[in-house]
Amino acid sequence: DTAVSQTPKYLVTQMGNDKSIKCEQNLGHDTMYWYKQDSKKFLKIMFSYNNKELIINETVPNRFSPKSPDKAHLNLHINSLELGDSAVYFCASRGEAAYEQYFGPGTRLTVT
Amino acid sequence: SQQGEEDPQALSIQEGENATMNCSYKTSINNLQWYRQNSGRGLVHLILIRSNEREKHSGRLRVTLDTSKKSSSLLITASRAADTASYFCATDAGGAQKLVFGQGTRLTINP
Numbered sequence: 001d002t003a004v005s006q007t008p009k010y011l012v013t014q015m016g017n018d019k020s021i022k023c024e025q026n027l028g029h030d031t032m033y034w035y036k037q038d039s040k041k042f043l044k045i046m047f048s049y050n051n052k053e054l055i056i057n058e059t060v061p062n063r064f065s066p067k068s069p070d071k072a073h074l075n076l077h078i079n080s081l082e083l084g085d086s087a088v089y090f091c092a093s094r095g096e097a098a099y100e101q102y103f104g105p106g107t108r109l110t111v112t
Numbered sequence: 113s114q115q116g117e118e119d120p121q122a123l124s125i126q127e128g129e130n131a132t133m134n135c136s137y138k139t140s141i142n143n144l145q146w147y148r149q150n151s152g153r154g155l156v157h158l159i160l161i162r163s164n165e166r167e168k169h170s171g172r173l174r175v176t177l178d179t180s181k182k183s184s185s186l187l188i189t190a191s192r193a194a195d196t197a198s199y200f201c202a203t204d205a206g207g208a209q210k211l212v213f214g215q216g217t218r219l220t221i222n223p
Binding site: 004031040041042043044045048050055056090092099100101102103104105106 | 143145147149152153154155156157160198200204209210211212213215216218
């Protein structure tokens, strides 16, 4: 009964490639997030969607494009991957009128 | 810029001892949360404390908040090997929709 799931768990790819990470939550939450955690464990928000609508778009290169086909899914597509994109990407969700967020297991992206 | 800073960055103690981690932040908040991250896993919410609260307990966890000093502490009593993880504080300083995380304290409990 995984609450927030991400696929794939590991992704190794070469510079210049395009890749996608998928996220699904079965908690019935309206709000979903993408975070990037760097090698120093610093976790920074990238995007947030509320009921399929983009509400937060931090200073992220436009090579990163989130897509929410429905409120239970939030995917992240990355074009022209660069070495600096190597990190762990976390999806999270939050219920309405709640503060705590529920995180997925993460996707470790390695760009070579 | 990064909102929260945890102190210490790393802490190693013996099983059964208490572990205290601190978090400082820079701007006004409505609430502060603590999360745990086991190695290779996602973050798990532990506890939330509101700005009008000074202390909160949950099992072996005790959180304090001092809004005048813009700081919070997380105390884990009677530590266990399973408490080995990184602990992060997060504030809503970015707005109700957005959490701003510190860099975490890496806690190691030695058996």
